[in-house]
Amino acid sequence: SSGDQVLLYQPPKKFMPRARVGGELRGTEGTDPEVQALVPDHVGMTSSEKPVLNWYLSKETSKEVRFTLIDDKSVRPLFEAPIPSPKQPGIFSISFKDLGLTLDPNVQYRWYVSIVRDSESPSKDIVGGGVIERCEMQECLFIDVRIPCTVDNVRENARAGFWYDAMGCLCTLIDANPTDVSLRRLRAGLLKQVGLNGVAEWDLRSVQAQQR
Secondary structure, eight states: OGGGSOOOOOOOSSOOOOOOEEOSOOSOTTTSOOEEEOOOSSOEEESOSSOEEEEEESSOOOSOEEEEEEESSOSSOSEEEEEOOOSSSEEEEEEHHHHTOOOOBTOEEEEEEEEOSOTTOGGGOEEEEEEEEEOOHHHHTTSOTTSOOOHHHHHHHHHHTOHHHHHHHHHHHHHHSTTOHHHHHHHHHHHHHTTOHHHHHHHHHHHHHHHO
16 A cells, blocks of 8 residues: 555755754663654754654653753753653653643754653653754745645655654554554654664564554
8 A cells, every 4th residue: 555655754954963862771771661752863843833742662661751841042941840651662742732832933942751760860860852943934834734634744744854743643643543554664664764773663563463
């Protein structure tokens, strides 16, 4: 089916410094979960003022999970609060709309998901994160933001360089159709394009498990 075709993500043209955080666990002997932000290793773009962020947790945790958002001008976070701790491993969403947050255009925001291993010692947090920037409105105009979330919409956003819009829509489609193999392959393909091979492999394995 057409869904099995690989999506092509075209990174933004302007120079983007390395921006992904986390993923490599230091000295946890594999007992702690891994947290990965589903982001490219550069500033990911969005056309939305209220985007959805996606992140991966390798195993369930009873510890507090926190979401932090910081812009490039402030010292203090714009937002920092616990989010629900997932009851199983998987890929999860953080909705700016649900949190009442809005992105200004042309500002780079860093975001982090942290598992708090020791509330007295933030350096022991397990952290994954990335950087997001909303494009200027006139630059965004060639993407029709009113289009409902479909595979074509994912494909267009990926091709236009809007990583967060493509991944957010694709994760929404998969949440609604968790056993659709072609959607999982598309997501795994996108993840591999930005070097998130471990998460991609988990994604493909979890679909195979559902089919047995």
